[in-house]
Amino acid sequence: MAIGVTMYTFDIQLADVDRGVYEDLSVRVARHPSETDAFMLTRVLAYALEYEEGIAFSEGISATDEPAVLVRDLTGALVAWIEVGAPDAARLHTGSLAGARVAVYTHRDPAKVAAPWAAKKIHRAGEISLYSFDSGFFDAATAVLERRNTMTVSITERRLYLDLNGSSFESDVHEVAAG
Template sequence: MALSATLHHFAVQLADVDRGVYEDLELRVARHPSETPEYMLTRILAYCLQYEEGIVFSDGGISATDEPAVQVRDLTGRTTAWIEVGAPDADRIHRGSKLAGRAAVYTHRDPVKVLAQYAGKKIHHAAAIPLYSFDRAFIDAAAALIDRRNTAALSITEGVLYLDLNGTSLRTDIIEQPLG
């Protein structure tokens, strides 16, 4: 018998001072049995840090092969932003950048190793695609705090992310590097 996804609820107060985005979000996130808490956390952070009208998690979650983890669609349903999580292969990023015109990668892994896998690979507008990473200790500590029902206050100011997750406060710099 196959295991089913576990549903997690996140009530998020988002205050992205850097972009002028202030929203109260109610996120229901299905965690696939093979998805790590660190990956799910990074997926949620990517959603919040890229938040704009039309943003959605992919329908297939971690098992989606033809969609990014997070994307932005316009009113016609066309993908306008392709947002990958983890360490996606170069072909996925290339295809997404061409399709959407804007792409980004968020990783909970070592960014040096993630960038190394793209060296010499063809990625459409690689220099314009940011790779965002976070301190590993932050990711590990925050992932350990995740429950089925979660409350979070997420603030971003001057490139620093402040997270209060289920009553515990954490902070990390948001490291941005181009893919190419």
């Protein structure tokens, strides 16, 4: 018998001082059985850190032609293609052709994530940003994940302050050009 998706909810108070974005968000996330807690939490943080009008999660792992998170304008045009984890160069190339901006958020070592992209054809590779977090951040934060989660996400000067279910965590948000 196949295991189905598990639904998680996140009530998020977002205070992104760097961008001037302050929102209360309620997000439902379908976690696929093959998805790790760290990957799911990275998706949620990417959503919060990229939050703007028109942002949405894609259909997830089953949506092979869409990123984990995307932003569309009022006309339905793709504005931002936001990958999570360690996407291959072909996905980044497709995203860069399809959207005005491409970003990758990873819970892994960014050097190991970017290494396979070297010498590969990626449209506008130099404009793609790769975001990572301090070592150990996701190990600590995923230890307190529950099916229903309360989060406060604050970011100032690229320093992330996360309160998840009453536990506090901090990390710099490191940015590296993908190309």
